[in-house]
Amino acid sequence: MFWRLLGLMRPYMVPIIVGFTCLVLATPAQMFPPLVWKYVVDEVILNRKVGHLLPAMLVMLAVHLVGMGLSAARTYLLGVAGQRFVADLRNRLHDKLMRQSVRYHHDRKSGDLMARVIGDVDTLQEVVINGVDNILGNALSLIWVAGIIVWLNWKVGTLTLLPLAVVAVMVWFFNLRVKGLYRAIRDRLGDLSAKLQENLLGVLIVKAFAREAYEQERFQQVNTEYLNTSLKGVKVRSVYFPGVMTVGFLSNIAMVGAGAYFVLKGEFTIGGLVAYRGYWWQLFAPVFSLAQVNEMIQRAIAAASRVFEVLDAPEEITDAPDAIALDTVQGHIRFDRVSFSYTPERPILQEVSFEVLPGQRIGIVGPSGTGKTTILNLMLRLYDPQEGVISLDGHDLRRLQQQAFRRHIALVTQEPFLFNDTVRHNILFGRLDATDEEIETAARLANAHEFICDLPNGYDTLVGERGVKLSGGQKQRICIARAFLANPSVLLLDEATASVEPESEALIQAALERLMQGRTTVIVTHRLSLVRDCDRILVVDEGRVIESGRHEELLETDGWYARMYRLQMEGGTLVEELMD
Numbered sequence: 001m002f003w004r005l006l007g008l009m010r011p012y013m014v015p016i017i018v019g020f021t022c023l024v025l026a027t028p029a030q031m032f033p034p035l036v037w038k039y040v041v042d043e044v045i046l047n048r049k050v051g052h053l054l055p056a057m058l059v060m061l062a063v064h065l066v067g068m069g070l071s072a073a074r075t076y077l078l079g080v081a082g083q084r085f086v087a088d089l090r091n092r093l094h095d096k097l098m099r100q101s102v103r104y105h106h107d108r109k110s111g112d113l114m115a116r117v118i119g120d121v122d123t124l125q126e127v128v129i130n131g132v133d134n135i136l137g138n139a140l141s142l143i144w145v146a147g148i149i150v151w152l153n154w155k156v157g158t159l160t161l162l163p164l165a166v167v168a169v170m171v172w173f174f175n176l177r178v179k180g181l182y183r184a185i186r187d188r189l190g191d192l193s194a195k196l197q198e199n200l201l202g203v204l205i206v207k208a209f210a211r212e213a214y215e216q217e218r219f220q221q222v223n224t225e226y227l228n229t230s231l232k233g234v235k236v237r238s239v240y241f242p243g244v245m246t247v248g249f250l251s252n253i254a255m256v257g258a259g260a261y262f263v264l265k266g267e268f269t270i271g272g273l274v275a276y277r278g279y280w281w282q283l284f285a286p287v288f289s290l291a292q293v294n295e296m297i298q299r300a301i302a303a304a305s306r307v308f309e310v311l312d313a314p315e316e317i318t319d320a321p322d323a324i325a326l327d328t329v330q331g332h333i334r335f336d337r338v339s340f341s342y343t344p345e346r347p348i349l350q351e352v353s354f355e356v357l358p359g360q361r362i363g364i365v366g367p368s369g370t371g372k373t374t375i376l377n378l379m380l381r382l383y384d385p386q387e388g389v390i391s392l393d394g395h396d397l398r399r400l401q402q403q404a405f406r407r408h409i410a411l412v413t414q415e416p417f418l419f420n421d422t423v424r425h426n427i428l429f430g431r432l433d434a435t436d437e438e439i440e441t442a443a444r445l446a447n448a449h450e451f452i453c454d455l456p457n458g459y460d461t462l463v464g465e466r467g468v469k470l471s472g473g474q475k476q477r478i479c480i481a482r483a484f485l486a487n488p489s490v491l492l493l494d495e496a497t498a499s500v501e502p503e504s505e506a507l508i509q510a511a512l513e514r515l516m517q518g519r520t521t522v523i524v525t526h527r528l529s530l531v532r533d534c535d536r537i538l539v540v541d542e543g544r545v546i547e548s549g550r551h552e553e554l555l556e557t558d559g560w561y562a563r564m565y566r567l568q569m570e571g572g573t574l575v576e577e578l579m580d
Contacts, residue, residue: 473504
């Protein structure tokens with residue numbers, strides 16, 4: 001995973017190479033001061049060369065300033081490269097998630113996906129920006145210091161370096177222990193993020209049913225699982241880092257003891273021993289830092305595995321290499337013996353066939369859970385059927401560029417979705433290059449202009465998350481305005497009036513009637529009064545079309561449609577329990 005991450009950094013190689021060049025040049029400058037200390041002790045002090053003291057200090061200061069300048073340049077260049085890498089990686093993840101099928105998102109927790117894009121990438125940022133820099137910087141420091149202390153006295157230097165072999169063994173055992181543990185910690189964090197997001201989005205229901213304590217207990221359970229897994233990591237680290245420090249201190253004892261011994265024997269100088277004391281921290285600090293970076297890398301590898309799971313996931317719905325981009329759409333839709341299932345054991349549609357000519361209206365009715373909304377999803381190619389062909393204007397949908405043909409289709413759903421943005425931008429989503437005048441015209445056609453003008457900031461009013469500041473009818477009319485602005489050739493209505501207050505329903509039905517004029521329209525509804533004027537009505541039950549015809553024809557057959565229509569007319573409204 002680590003090497004693969006480095007491979008993703010190829011676009012930023014110029015600043016990285018320059019940054020590491022600064023690192024290589026700065027490292028000797030950082031190693032220079034203890035050598036000056038040795039010179040000051042052995043030559044200036046012991047030989048009383050007073051005139052050499054100031055030049056020695058000035059040389060040390062000059063080398064230090066050069067080193068700091070190079071280090072500053074390195075920090076900036078590598079920091080910029082790392083930040084750009086992280087931003088681009090998040091863009092890639094978002095793009096991948098947007099290209100994934102609806103099935104992919106339905107099978108996963110959105111909170112966990114958010115944790116991967118935000119939290120896991122943040123963990124990678126620590127390694128990309130700090131980890132690589134620390135690894136190379138500390139490795140170079142270690143090599144330089146090791147070389148210098150052996151050069152000063154090979155016997156003392158060798159004894160000082162021996163404990164480092166023990167550190168290498170400790171690092172190896174640590175990696176074996178935490179490899180799976182850190183992945184488990186990242187997974188538990190994803191579960192925690194998913195639960196938190198679920199409770200925040202469902203806070204209204206939680207409060208309405210007085211389930212705050214219940215949801216707090218469930219959140220606490222998930223949080224406790226994350227805590228327990230994290231504590232295992234704390235236990236491993238609490239042994240690992242003190243162990244590294246203890247072994248490092250052994251090298252300090254070896255350095256002082258052996259250095260003093262050889263000074264007494266006349267095989268080493270006092271200045272050399274002073275230099276060794278300066279180099280001990282420069283020797284041990286890289287060792288301890290590398291141990292910390294190694295722990296950071298293990299966490300990053302766990303995060304990287306979750307990130308690459310997203311990037312490597314196969315895309316279920318893709319464009320064919322020679323896919324056609326339709327510039328115009330007439331709206332001729334055809335289902336030819338289409339069968340579909342979300343899971344192999346439960347078929348949803350079975351050999352469904354029908355045709356919608358350009359400009360026609362077709363109603364799809366039937367009991368709940370029989371595949372009506374699935375038909376709309378297939379028309380948008382959010383899924384591909386297991387059998388049969390769905391065609392638009394004579395082209396198999398699988399031979400068309402998805403974005404190209406979807407631009408000619410508008411969807412109005414039962415649960416209107418608005419972005420946490422202004423009214424203007426939510427309508428503008430239908431056509432991004434529309435003018436303010438076109439936005440207002442669309443709002444008027446959707447019977448939304450008057451209530452929008454009454455909002456605190458009119459079209460620039462923020463609607464809140466999922467449009468929480470608006471009523472259901474207001475949200476739906478903004479969604480209809482969005483569809484008007486898109487000016488689609490094909491209109492898909494999925495229970496578009498089912499979740500609105502009664503005072504808004506008439507306004508919405510009038511707006512929808514205007515929207516349907518001259519467009520191929522497919523209406524999925526439980527309210528049979530909405531499909532009486534359709535050119536054809538399909539009754540779907542258990543995944544099959546059991547009745548098909550105009551309103552009058554279906555009444556004459558006295559089948560499911562006729563029975564449900566009489567019930568609705570007698571009751572004045574559709575009682576969904578009767579449809580189940």
